[in-house]
Each structure stands twice: as structure tokens, then as C-alpha cells.
Amino acid sequence: MKKFAIFVSSVQKEFREERRAIKEYILNDHLLKQYFSDVFLFEDLPARDQRADEAYLSEVDRCDIYLGLLGDDYGYEDDKGVSPTEREFDRATEKGKYRLIFVKGQKDKGRHKNMRALIGKAGNQLIRRRFSAISDLISELYASLIDFMGQNGMLPTTPFDASPQVKASLRNISKNVIEWFLQQAGRERKFPLKAGTPVKEVLEHLNLYENGKPTNAALLLFSGNPQKFIPVSEVKCLHFHGTQVKKPIPSYQIFKGTLFDQVDDSVDFVMSKLARSVGTRAKGAAAPVEYEIPREVIAESVVNAIAHRDYSSNAGVQVMVFSDRVEVWSPGQLPSGLTPEWLRNPHSSIPKNPLIADPLFLAHYIEKAGTGTLDMIHLCSETGLPEPDFEQRGSQFVVTLWRDWLTEEVVIALKLNMRQVTGLKFLKEERKITTMEYQELVECSRRTAARDLDELLRKGVIYRKGAGRGAHYIIGKKRAINVPIVP
16 A cells, blocks of 8 residues: 655744644554655754755655645745745645645734745645644644545545535534534634634535535534434433442433533533532622532543544443542544553644544634643642543543542541541642651651551552652542443
């Protein structure tokens, strides 16, 4: 099977992050990496006895696709006043290369005059796509590469989100949902299309209209009845009073509608089952309400499950609220290049369904910056809760969000002494405790403190982090029980 090479052309300094994000995305995406073996960035080129401009142009000659990023700066100019970016564009044109042009920003005012001229030249020859953030760029690039693959007969089947739904038409797209989206995206992300824009134009702008038909992504996001075409698109929400799945189920709801509806309804379901406290009106007319798990954490886990799920699976997203935790199950696996443990470190956003993720981003339901899991970890720690768990359980990716499982009843059942109860109360408020702090708090010897803490460790109430002088204890996680998918 032939694999294709891509040459990324731009002013390197201005597009340093975009260039790296493009390469990382293509070479890690499960579909794209099968067909694109090489993404050329000049900064990755080893030292060689060759002039830089000659090396650039030889790589253009070698590539199958020329990918140009055009922004504000024109870059270094040679003795004829032409930049490397324009030289590369001209060479790709001369050699008949497949060209993709992405322009950063919606307006051309303020750009270098030569860059404005280059944008005009490119626009006279081919369709340009504009973007504002890296997430926009990745979505536009994905759609363009899928189109390239389709033109070259490389796709036995089109990716789910980009596939046109042959049984649907524009009549199946809700004008009300489109209008809501335009207002939301304009307010949250400065989306350029205004209220009243025709439905077809909106879908085309979002790459959600192919061969005269709305795509699967368009129907999931904007149809009045998405389940007519994609029955598996639903979220099952269940509430159990204990820590295991036991029938009868006290509360069980299935949420359908658009993906926006599913996120909102599922998050509201979970929040209605969590403990909450109402503060005072000291800082305003409305008394603040705080939930035991921050709403942002619940929303992030739910929207990720819906946006990145495998829609070819007959299973739906499942959200289960237990007395000690909330579990969010999503059909499918993490993208290649990501592991559950790596989600705890800075990482790129690699959406499984980019054409679904982009409108969710524009409506400010997700960030598409790879920071979601880090935000969840930070918010849970800041609230005094254990960090979330990320696991692959067979064909399901599972996020576990821990509640304050150390309730008064649980503490009584653990038969802790008064020193340990006092230390646990301190730990819940301060989020960590050292042996010396425990010793001073309960006024005991170091030996007694060590014995008390060792017992809490054995019972799973706390666990130790760090070593040496940095060693401390945080609240432990009650082990989650693997639970079945509810039919």
C-alpha cells in the first residue's frame, strides 16, 4: 500500500506549535497514520552539506502533499524579495503537487503586505481554509486529508463522522438547533457565521455536508431526531444507593436527542444525585452552591465520553452514580499514542471524531487542547477528593470520579480511634498531612503517630506519596468494583 509524504511549509517561528501539532496528530491518528508515513518539518532535518533553500525545495519535490500555513509574518526574504514559504508554494505549484492552504485569522488587515499578496495568489488557485486555534486547524486538516484519500480511492469506507447519511436531507437538520449553535459559538469562540446563516452554508463551513447529504456528525449534532439514523447514540444514566450494581435500580434514565442535549441532561442527572452545600450571601445576592464533585469535572468526563466514543459499537455511553464514586463508560479505546497513565501528563488532543469534536469546541463544551484530564485531576485535588482513575476495561474506556466515600457511617464501621478521626478531618480539609503534622495535631509521640498512620494505610483510608522529607499522606481511593454494562 502506497504511503504519502506531507511537506509542511510556513514561517517556522510563527507556527512552531501548529507545525508540531500537525505532525503529532497525523502520525498518531489510527486512520491517517496508515496512509501518511512522513510529515516533513524542516526543524527535524539532520545537519547536511546542502544549502537550506535547496533542502527545502528538494523536500517539496519529494512530497505528495504540500501543506501551507499562512499567517501575519512573511519571513526572511532572499535577494529577490521572496520568502522560503512563497518559493515552496511556487515549487509545489510548478510540480503539480496536491496543495492544502490554511490561513490563520479571519481578517487580512495587519498582515505583512507580501503575505497578503501570497494569500491572494493562493486564493486565486485553490480553496483556502481559515482557522483561529490549533483545534480548528486539526479539524480542517482532517477533513481535507479525508477528502484527498477519498479522491485517490484510499478509503474502503469513510470515517464515521465524515460519512454522508444517504437517508437524510437538510430537512432533518433542526433550524432551531443551528440558530442556538450560531449564537453560542459566536459568543464563546467568535465563530464568523452569524445568526440567520442558511443551514447548508453552516454545515459546509463545518465540513458536515458531503455529496448533497448531511454527514453522521451533522445529524448527531443538529438533527431534531438523531436516533432515527444512529440508534446507538444515547447515554444511559443509573443511580445506585450502594457501591455495586444491584436491582432494582433506584433511578435509571436514557437520554437521547442531540449530543449537546445528551451532555446537558447527563450532567444534570449526576449533579442531582450528589451531595451539595449552600453557602452564605456574603459575596452576593445569590447563595453559592457547592457540590461534592465539581460540576466541571462531571461535565468534562461526560462530554469526552460522548465526543470520543466509538460509534460503530452497539454499546452506548453509560454513567453510573454509586455511593462512593461516579463511573463514566465510553465504547472504544484511547487513540494510538495515548495511555491511561499518559492522561495524567501534558498531552496533545487527539479526537477520535474530529468533525464531532470541532462543533463541541466551538460551543465551548470541550477545549480540544489536551488539558481536560489535567483540569479534572487539579479540580478534584483542590476540592480534597482523590484523583480520578482512567482505565481501559476491555472494549470500554472508563473514568472513575471519587466521591467523599469516608462518610460518618463508614468511619464508624472502620473503628478508628479519636486521634485517627481528628487526623482524617484535618486531611479532608487540608488535602494532605505529614507524620509530624499528625503528631502535633493529636499531641502524641512519633511512634504512636506512625502506628496510627500505618493502620490507616492498611485499611485503605490513606495512601503515601513522595519520599524522604517530601513524604505525606492523602485520602485513599475505595477500590471500585468492575460492574457490567447495563442493557
